[in-house]
Amino acid sequence: MLIRQATLADTAELWRVRYAVTENKLTPGRIKDDELHAYLNDYGRGWVVELENGRIAGFAIADNRDGHIWAMFVDPPLHGRGYGRQLHDVMVDWLFAQGHERLDLGTEPDSRAEAFYRRAGWQPTAEGLDAYGDKHFELLKKNWTRHA
Structure with missing residues (x-):
């Protein structure tokens, strides 16, 4: 297993994983390759x-x-192996190293993803659901503790 920076050559595999998820589903075609x-x-x-x-x-x-x-x-068959947490921590560390003091995201309410982010220290914001039905969360640098 290797964590590495994603490249354009990964496009097909990224879409394969993205369309395999059972929560936070994405309608095929809503996001195009050029946006990715x-x-x-x-x-x-x-x-x-x-x-x-x-x-x-x-x-x-x-x-x-x-x-x-x-x-x-x-990828859903690979849930529970720590891959998500490893990706999360690398991404969060990188964003904070870029000078951000606050990070944000949106996810489906009452989903496995929401529970994951809460365990990782994310807090819900006062915003309501967005146009896609996502609940918003934030993570402040001052509150960030990397998973051991």
Whole structure:
């Protein structure tokens, strides 16, 4: 298992993982390759967990413009192996190293993802649900403790 920076060559595997999830589902075609590529190359950075067979087990993408977590997903059959937490911590460390004091994200309410983020120290904001039905969370640098 290897955590490395995501590249454009990972596009097909990122979409495979993204469309496999059972929560926070994405309608195919709502986000196009060019938007994904902009997040990987222009707006921020992405990371993948690559297995020994070359398959991507999960990925995370951060927007460095504003400290927003744009995406973080693990292939459902591989949940519970710590891949999500490893991706999360690498991404959060990188964003805070870029000078952000506050990070934000949105996720489906009452989902496994919401529980994951709460365990990682994220707190809900006062914002209501957004147009996609996502609940918003924030993580402040002063409150960040990396998972041991």
